[in-house]
Amino acid sequence: MIQLETDHLTYLYPGSESPALHEVSIKINRGEFVAVTGANNSGKSTLCYAFAGVIPHLYNGHMKGRVLIDGQDNKDRTVSEIARHLGLVLQIPGSQMSGVRYTVFEEVAFGLENRGVPREQMLERVQTVLALFGLEEQATRSPFHLSGGQQQRLALATVLAVDPAIIVLDEPTTFLDPQGAKLVFEILRKLQQQGKTIIIAEQRLDLIATYADRVLAFDRAKLVLDGIPREVLTSAMLPDLKLKHTRYTQVAQVLQQKGLWPDKLTLPASLAETVDGLSLRRKTHDYLC
Amino acid sequence: MAPNKTTATLFIDKDSWLQRLHPLTKLSYILLTGVAAYGGPSSLLYICLLLFCNAVITASGGLLKDTAKALLRVILPLLLFMIPIHSFLFPGNRTVLLEFHGMIVYQEGLLFAISTLTKLTVVLIASFLFVFSTHPADLITALSHTCRSPSLAYLLGSPLLLLASMRERIETIQAAQRARGLDVDGNMFRRFLSLAPLLLPLVLGAIVEVEQRSIALEVRGFKSTSIKTSLRKLSDSALQRFCRWLMLAIAAVVLLLHGLG
Amino acid sequence: MSLNRRFKEDFTTTTVVLMSIAIVINIVGGQLVSMLKLPIFLDSIGTVLVGLLAGPWAGGLTGLLTNLIWGMISSPVAAAFSPVAMAIGIAAGLCAKYGLFKTWWLAMISGVIITVFNAIVAVPIRLYMFGGITGSGADFITSYMLALGKDLFGSVVISVFTANLIDKVITAVLAWGIVKALPLRTTTRLPRAKNVVSA
Numbered sequence: 001m002i003q004l005e006t007d008h009l010t011y012l013y014p015g016s017e018s019p020a021l022h023e024v025s026i027k028i029n030r031g032e033f034v035a036v037t038g039a040n041n042s043g044k045s046t047l048c049y050a051f052a053g054v055i056p057h058l059y060n061g062h063m064k065g066r067v068l069i070d071g072q073d074n075k076d077r078t079v080s081e082i083a084r085h086l087g088l089v090l091q092i093p094g095s096q097m098s099g100v101r102y103t104v105f106e107e108v109a110f111g112l113e114n115r116g117v118p119r120e121q122m123l124e125r126v127q128t129v130l131a132l133f134g135l136e137e138q139a140t141r142s143p144f145h146l147s148g149g150q151q152q153r154l155a156l157a158t159v160l161a162v163d164p165a166i167i168v169l170d171e172p173t174t175f176l177d178p179q180g181a182k183l184v185f186e187i188l189r190k191l192q193q194q195g196k197t198i199i200i201a202e203q204r205l206d207l208i209a210t211y212a213d214r215v216l217a218f219d220r221a222k223l224v225l226d227g228i229p230r231e232v233l234t235s236a237m238l239p240d241l242k243l244k245h246t247r248y249t250q251v252a253q254v255l256q257q258k259g260l261w262p263d264k265l266t267l268p269a270s271l272a273e274t275v276d277g278l279s280l281r282r283k284t285h286d287y288l289c
Numbered sequence: 290m291a292p293n294k295t296t297a298t299l300f301i302d303k304d305s306w307l308q309r310l311h312p313l314t315k316l317s318y319i320l321l322t323g324v325a326a327y328g329g330p331s332s333l334l335y336i337c338l339l340l341f342c343n344a345v346i347t348a349s350g351g352l353l354k355d356t357a358k359a360l361l362r363v364i365l366p367l368l369l370f371m372i373p374i375h376s377f378l379f380p381g382n383r384t385v386l387l388e389f390h391g392m393i394v395y396q397e398g399l400l401f402a403i404s405t406l407t408k409l410t411v412v413l414i415a416s417f418l419f420v421f422s423t424h425p426a427d428l429i430t431a432l433s434h435t436c437r438s439p440s441l442a443y444l445l446g447s448p449l450l451l452l453a454s455m456r457e458r459i460e461t462i463q464a465a466q467r468a469r470g471l472d473v474d475g476n477m478f479r480r481f482l483s484l485a486p487l488l489l490p491l492v493l494g495a496i497v498e499v500e501q502r503s504i505a506l507e508v509r510g511f512k513s514t515s516i517k518t519s520l521r522k523l524s525d526s527a528l529q530r531f532c533r534w535l536m537l538a539i540a541a542v543v544l545l546l547h548g549l550g
Numbered sequence: 551m552s553l554n555r556r557f558k559e560d561f562t563t564t565t566v567v568l569m570s571i572a573i574v575i576n577i578v579g580g581q582l583v584s585m586l587k588l589p590i591f592l593d594s595i596g597t598v599l600v601g602l603l604a605g606p607w608a609g610g611l612t613g614l615l616t617n618l619i620w621g622m623i624s625s626p627v628a629a630a631f632s633p634v635a636m637a638i639g640i641a642a643g644l645c646a647k648y649g650l651f652k653t654w655w656l657a658m659i660s661g662v663i664i665t666v667f668n669a670i671v672a673v674p675i676r677l678y679m680f681g682g683i684t685g686s687g688a689d690f691i692t693s694y695m696l697a698l699g700k701d702l703f704g705s706v707v708i709s710v711f712t713a714n715l716i717d718k719v720i721t722a723v724l725a726w727g728i729v730k731a732l733p734l735r736t737t738t739r740l741p742r743a744k745n746v747v748s749a
Binding site for chain 2: 049052054058078079080082083087088090091092094095096097098099100101102105106109110111112113114115116117118119122123126142144155158159162
């Protein structure tokens, strides 16, 4: 069932000559885990902004085409209304803190206060979300005294507090260490299992390979590849998009050149796929001997 | 007097009736004191009466010591400049009070200095009362309730929190500066040149972040038109509301009389 | 309610966030300068920046709130001068509006104009609330003028003007340079930036 859709979406930032998105049509189903990848300025962030209605509501640029959430056009709703259905997490952890709340607990409540959620309900909701993200111990600390990874989890918690069905993340791991990045993806997987739709702009292809169901690759404002991670991430086009194959694909490429990779098997993108491929070869090898 | 670590303001975490008072009540009190000191009779006795009232309130809130310390820090340099400058040089000086090795201390100048200082002290005490006893989070809540303007509350509240986080960045810079033995004590021109590389990255970085900050606020319903609720509870009462209106009314009357007189 | 509506029309979220950042820049600038022991204030770069990027009213409000916040974090004396900071923001915004921030030398002229606005508002406050003396370096100029036989008003005008002239000119030029250095992506979000950036 289609939940989120862009229809021939083209967008130009104010004062810009070339489009940031060009004729992009995507359909995303409920419960999918979609990764959006591409070089810098390829259109990833702009797509995230368009999903959340930030474009065109907060920018004056030129937009053609439509963005629909559950069949409703984003143009007909305000950014804050859209956020009830689709939550947006941004790149810089510290810049997503409201700046007017002194504790993590109050920070999570901020979005609920703005929407007029009754106090009792608010308390319950905040506690639930903090527990989900392992931030209970930080509840009384200042949002500005958390690590980048904790702040990013807090940002996700504040978004989730209003319980949107779709969560869009614009390169949330850029400023995190590998451990923090992995933790974000683990949480996202948990959310997907709870029925949420996840869309994440991301350059760490190894994480995409492990966690995503589907990958969209962008090149200079256009959607160029759309498929399962193994298909997209091992594509020979990747270097043209200024993206590097994962180390697993690179290893398998070398093995393939030396005739050590099963002939009919496509190249792997993740560790699990590599292990599968090698054990398959081992079996045929044993059989031949 | 170091600012409070968590609030970045001079807030003192104590539990007294002043702490529990609604922030707007305290703000109205500052206004009333200001108007009473500058718009009321200029007799020294009257000003001293105001001074006494403020001191009693301060003491009852357990803030006498802190207020005295803070006052000393602000008033002392003023006093050291004002008393001699005006006693010697005040243009209205006529009456010689005493003569000392050719330096003449005049009565008019001395009185002028004393009256200015006491008036200032009255207003300062009221202001310190407010600052010492008000947690900024309460002020933010009060403003967003009363003005119904999230923007105004944001504008007063967020700089305080951002400053607290910025202070750490500055301390790092400061430490790096000292470690390199850089120019904090060098000649003025060199110190001046070291200013730009310190300030510009900080400023440019902060302005570039404006975009993400505003998007983050918008998607969290900052501009939502629904009636907002609040997690933080502020104690207020009918009596306090009455007092606020009364103080504002008295201030208005005093101003009016002052304008007429 | 009407205050709320006025805010909504005049100030977008971007402007409001810019103002809050500018207040922080003002305070940090002031602290850095005193850390480096420089004989200027540099506590209104943010105010001037907002004047340039978001207009006179936003600039004025930025200045006003900066001093109210100074009042809460260091000394209430700063709060007494909040109308002065407000005048600086309004002046900067007006100068930008009339094209007086297009080049660095025009920015210097704006610096002088801002100093005049500054003095117009600062002098009455200094005179009335502080009897002309504020316990700062400018007091030496005031007392020198008094000793020369000038009246209190004239002495304070001269000392306020001289103590601020260099500071405000430097501030104006720095603000001009900062706006010039902003990435295009940021300036397109701030409609008034074109007053400075392009002809």
